Amino acid sequence: MVRKSKKQRNAEQRIRQQKNRDMARECKRPTRDDIARTLLWQMIVTAEGRANREAFLAKLRDEVVVQLVRQGFDRKESKAVFEAIASKYRADQPPFRIKRHLHNTVPANTVNQ
Structure with missing residues:
Protein backbone atom coordinates (compact mmCIF):
# COMPACT_ATOMS: atom_id res chain seq x y z
CA MET A 1 0.00 0.00 0.00
CA VAL A 2 1.42 3.34 -1.05
CA ARG A 3 1.46 6.13 1.50
CA LYS A 4 -0.52 9.22 0.51
CA SER A 5 1.42 12.37 -0.17
CA LYS A 6 1.48 15.11 2.44
CA LYS A 7 -0.47 17.35 0.08
CA GLN A 8 -3.20 14.71 -0.31
CA ARG A 9 -3.37 14.04 3.47
CA ASN A 10 -3.66 17.79 4.13
CA ALA A 11 -6.42 18.13 1.55
CA GLU A 12 -8.36 15.28 3.16
CA GLN A 13 -7.81 16.80 6.59
CA ARG A 14 -9.22 20.13 5.38
CA ILE A 15 -12.34 18.34 4.14
CA ARG A 16 -12.77 16.48 7.47
CA GLN A 17 -12.27 19.66 9.48
CA GLN A 18 -14.76 21.58 7.35
CA LYS A 19 -17.31 18.78 7.89
CA ASN A 20 -16.69 19.00 11.64
CA ARG A 21 -17.12 22.81 11.63
CA ASP A 22 -20.29 22.55 9.54
CA MET A 23 -21.73 19.89 11.87
CA ALA A 24 -20.86 21.96 14.96
CA ARG A 25 -22.55 25.00 13.43
CA GLU A 26 -25.63 22.95 12.49
CA CYS A 27 -25.85 21.51 16.01
CA LYS A 28 -25.09 24.95 17.53
CA ARG A 29 -22.21 23.41 19.45
CA PRO A 30 -20.02 26.00 21.21
CA PHE A 96 -20.36 38.93 23.18
CA ARG A 97 -21.26 39.52 19.57
CA ILE A 98 -24.43 37.97 18.24
CA LYS A 99 -23.68 34.73 16.41
CA ARG A 100 -25.68 35.32 13.26
CA HIS A 101 -25.13 31.75 12.09
Whole structure:
Protein backbone atom coordinates (compact mmCIF):
# COMPACT_ATOMS: atom_id res chain seq x y z
CA MET A 1 0.00 0.00 0.00
CA VAL A 2 1.42 3.34 -1.05
CA ARG A 3 1.46 6.13 1.50
CA LYS A 4 -0.52 9.22 0.51
CA SER A 5 1.42 12.37 -0.17
CA LYS A 6 1.48 15.11 2.44
CA LYS A 7 -0.47 17.35 0.08
CA GLN A 8 -3.20 14.71 -0.31
CA ARG A 9 -3.37 14.04 3.47
CA ASN A 10 -3.66 17.79 4.13
CA ALA A 11 -6.42 18.13 1.55
CA GLU A 12 -8.36 15.28 3.16
CA GLN A 13 -7.81 16.80 6.59
CA ARG A 14 -9.22 20.13 5.38
CA ILE A 15 -12.34 18.34 4.14
CA ARG A 16 -12.77 16.48 7.47
CA GLN A 17 -12.27 19.66 9.48
CA GLN A 18 -14.76 21.58 7.35
CA LYS A 19 -17.31 18.78 7.89
CA ASN A 20 -16.69 19.00 11.64
CA ARG A 21 -17.12 22.81 11.63
CA ASP A 22 -20.29 22.55 9.54
CA MET A 23 -21.73 19.89 11.87
CA ALA A 24 -20.86 21.96 14.96
CA ARG A 25 -22.55 25.00 13.43
CA GLU A 26 -25.63 22.95 12.49
CA CYS A 27 -25.85 21.51 16.01
CA LYS A 28 -25.09 24.95 17.53
CA ARG A 29 -22.21 23.41 19.45
CA PRO A 30 -20.02 26.00 21.21
CA THR A 31 -16.27 25.86 20.79
CA ARG A 32 -13.75 25.71 23.59
CA ASP A 33 -13.09 29.42 23.06
CA ASP A 34 -16.81 30.25 23.34
CA ILE A 35 -16.94 28.49 26.69
CA ALA A 36 -13.68 30.06 27.90
CA ARG A 37 -14.90 33.58 27.03
CA THR A 38 -18.21 32.96 28.76
CA LEU A 39 -16.52 31.50 31.84
CA LEU A 40 -14.13 34.43 32.20
CA TRP A 41 -16.98 36.91 31.79
CA GLN A 42 -19.04 35.02 34.38
CA MET A 43 -16.17 34.95 36.88
CA ILE A 44 -15.48 38.67 36.52
CA VAL A 45 -19.17 39.60 36.74
CA THR A 46 -19.64 37.36 39.78
CA ALA A 47 -16.93 39.37 41.53
CA GLU A 48 -19.08 42.52 41.22
CA GLY A 49 -21.34 41.43 44.05
CA ARG A 50 -18.53 40.51 46.44
CA ALA A 51 -17.36 42.70 49.27
CA ASN A 52 -13.76 41.77 48.44
CA ARG A 53 -14.12 42.33 44.68
CA GLU A 54 -10.65 43.79 44.15
CA ALA A 55 -8.93 40.99 46.08
CA PHE A 56 -10.94 38.35 44.21
CA LEU A 57 -10.08 39.87 40.82
CA ALA A 58 -6.42 40.29 41.77
CA LYS A 59 -6.19 36.62 42.71
CA LEU A 60 -7.97 35.56 39.52
CA ARG A 61 -5.72 37.85 37.45
CA ASP A 62 -2.57 36.50 39.10
CA GLU A 63 -3.59 32.89 38.48
CA VAL A 64 -4.41 33.59 34.83
CA VAL A 65 -1.19 35.57 34.31
CA VAL A 66 0.94 32.75 35.75
CA GLN A 67 -0.50 30.36 33.16
CA LEU A 68 -0.01 32.86 30.34
CA VAL A 69 3.63 33.45 31.37
CA ARG A 70 4.19 29.67 31.35
CA GLN A 71 3.01 29.72 27.74
CA GLY A 72 5.56 32.39 26.91
CA PHE A 73 3.51 35.59 27.14
CA ASP A 74 4.88 38.71 28.82
CA ARG A 75 3.77 39.15 32.46
CA LYS A 76 3.22 42.92 32.25
CA GLU A 77 1.28 42.68 28.98
CA SER A 78 -0.82 39.79 30.31
CA LYS A 79 -1.79 41.79 33.40
CA ALA A 80 -2.66 44.81 31.26
CA VAL A 81 -4.90 42.75 28.97
CA PHE A 82 -6.65 41.10 31.92
CA GLU A 83 -7.25 44.48 33.59
CA ALA A 84 -8.64 45.91 30.34
CA ILE A 85 -11.03 42.99 30.00
CA ALA A 86 -12.10 43.13 33.65
CA SER A 87 -12.82 46.86 33.40
CA LYS A 88 -15.08 46.36 30.37
CA TYR A 89 -17.08 43.37 31.61
CA ARG A 90 -20.37 44.29 33.27
CA ALA A 91 -23.28 42.07 34.25
CA ASP A 92 -25.85 44.20 32.43
CA GLN A 93 -23.87 44.22 29.16
CA PRO A 94 -22.53 40.86 28.03
CA PRO A 95 -19.58 41.61 25.72
CA PHE A 96 -20.36 38.93 23.18
CA ARG A 97 -21.26 39.52 19.57
CA ILE A 98 -24.43 37.97 18.24
CA LYS A 99 -23.68 34.73 16.41
CA ARG A 100 -25.68 35.32 13.26
CA HIS A 101 -25.13 31.75 12.09
CA LEU A 102 -27.02 30.55 15.18
CA HIS A 103 -30.42 31.75 14.04
CA ASN A 104 -33.39 31.03 16.32
CA THR A 105 -31.26 31.33 19.46
CA VAL A 106 -32.48 32.17 22.93
CA PRO A 107 -31.96 35.86 23.85
CA ALA A 108 -28.97 36.55 26.13
CA ASN A 109 -31.16 37.89 28.96
CA THR A 110 -33.26 34.72 29.20
CA VAL A 111 -33.07 32.95 32.56
CA ASN A 112 -31.44 29.49 32.61
CA GLN A 113 -33.88 26.71 32.02
